Amino acid sequence: MNLPILDLARSFKEIKPEVFEELEKIFDTQNFILGSYVKNFETHCEKYLELPENSAVGCASGTDALLLALMASDIKTGDEVITTPFTFFATSGTVARLGGKPVFADVDPVTYNINFDEAINKITDKTKVFLPVHLFGQMCALEEIISVFHDKGIKIIEDTAQAFGAIRKYDGKILRAGTVADIGCYSFFPTKNLGGCGDGGMVVAKDKNISERLRRLRVHGSGTTYYHDEVGINSRLDAIQAAILNIKLKHLEKWNEERRKIADYYKLLIKANDLQEFLTAPVELENNYHIYHQYVIKVKTKRDELMKYLNENGFGVRVYYPLSLHLQPCFKYLGYKKGDFPVSEKLTEEVLALPIFPGLEANEQEELISNIKKFFTK
Numbered sequence: 556m557n558l559p560i561l562d563l564a565r566s567f568k569e570i571k572p573e574v575f576e577e578l579e580k581i582f583d584t585q586n587f588i589l590g591s592y593v594k595n596f597e598t599h600c601e602k603y604l605e606l607p608e609n610s611a612v613g614c615a616s617g618t619d620a621l622l623l624a625l626m627a628s629d630i631k632t633g634d635e636v637i638t639t640p641f642t643f644f645a646t647s648g649t650v651a652r653l654g655g656k657p658v659f660a661d662v663d664p665v666t667y668n669i670n671f672d673e674a675i676n677k678i679t680d681k682t683k684v685f686l687p688v689h690l691f692g693q694m695c696a697l698e699e700i701i702s703v704f705h706d707k708g709i710k711i712i713e714d715t716a717q718a719f720g721a722i723r724k725y726d727g728k729i730l731r732a733g734t735v736a737d738i739g740c741y742s743f744f745p746t747k748n749l750g751g752c753g754d755g756g757m758v759v760a761k762d763k764n765i766s767e768r769l770r771r772l773r774v775h776g777s778g779t780t781y782y783h784d785e786v787g788i789n790s791r792l793d794a795i796q797a798a799i800l801n802i803k804l805k806h807l808e809k810w811n812e813e814r815r816k817i818a819d820y821y822k823l824l825i826k827a828n829d830l831q832e833f834l835t836a837p838v839e840l841e842n843n844y845h846i847y848h849q850y851v852i853k854v855k856t857k858r859d860e861l862m863k864y865l866n867e868n869g870f871g872v873r874v875y876y877p878l879s880l881h882l883q884p885c886f887k888y889l890g891y892k893k894g895d896f897p898v899s900e901k902l903t904e905e906v907l908a909l910p911i912f913p914g915l916e917a918n919e920q921e922e923l924i925s926n927i928k929k930f931f932t933k
């Protein structure tokens with residue numbers, strides 16, 4: 556078996572002719588930066604996410620989306636940002652880059668998302684932003700705690716890099732990941748559910764003052780060309796990325812739905828093979844529409860041995876994430892130590908991501924699960 560963790564070529568086949576047609580047009584015009592393709596994509600995202608006009612701002616990466624959102628929230632030296640230690644590095648790396656202080660709160664062992672009670676406990680008079688992550692494609696129940704933070708003047712930025720298209724049902728309404736709080740940050744890194752052919756990102760804000768500021772910040776803080784209201788960065792979405800993302804956006808619902816079917820089948824296979832005593836399948840909370848950016852199981856013992864065994868047998872399984880962010884060498888100065896966030900630390904020893912992507916076939920899943928069974932019962 557040779558099953559990679561992700562095989563993007565399978566879904567690309569479906570859109571290849573359309574992509575090359577669009578690329579040819581862009582090369583003919585030679586308009587590569589921002590322009591009509593980006594505007595068009597931003598408009599389509601606003602419609603898809605049910606956001607007001609001009610609220611979506613394309614930028615160069617998910618990391619820059621976070622950076623721009625934090626800049627638009629005036630994060631400066633010493634300001635505290637409450638966030639999760641169990642996520643990709645960029646979530647807190649961007650805070651630190653602006654001189655802000657990442658303040659970690661432990662996560663929930665079932666959803667792997669930040670624990671709200673712990674986050675609320677970390678509020679001080681220096682807290683400026685709460686930065687939760689909709690990890691692996693499942694939304695946090697943000698609606699429950701928005702007012703707690705807003706009442707204290709704290710902004711909420713949603714790291715939605717892994718959850719474009721995830722939703723929650725609440726009070727008869729549909730809540731879309733990245734649009735529930737103040738600012739939403741998306742990544743179009745090729746491996747994400749909506750991924751381009753290079754780096755790309757987007758930041759969205761319903762508040763017009765914020766979205767206008769974000770739009771200026773991505774072009775060096777200039778409202779009118781060569782006149783600078785504040786110091787921004789150079790972070791724009793390329794026309795080429797926008798063209799491809801526009802095409803992929805039309806397929807996103809179908810692809811996300813396919814990921815959900817794959818997840819259901821893994822769950823069924825785990826049960827049918829009596830593997831529950833060795834591992835736990837991911838849990839989708841009630842009212843959530845999980846889009847399974849990653850399918851992350853928890854392995855009770857011998858996670859590393861299992862990973863090695865599967866890798867040797869041609870199955871691309873991986874660990875997201877092997878080191879909790881509070882223990883990263885670069886954050887030593889924050890003064891955290893081992894034991895500070897026991898849930899996050901335990902997850903780093905237990906989690907294992909199985910392949911999940913549009914085009915993954917049932918027999919490949921069966922083969923993988925039967926190898927897991929072989930490992931535990933050999």
Ligand SMILES: *Cc1c(COP(=O)(O)O)cnc(C)c1O
Nearest residue numbers: 616617618643645646716742744
């Ligand atoms: C991918 C990712 C980012 C960063 O996005 P890039 O486009 O790679 O810069 C930020 N946060 C999370 C949770 C991510 O998964």
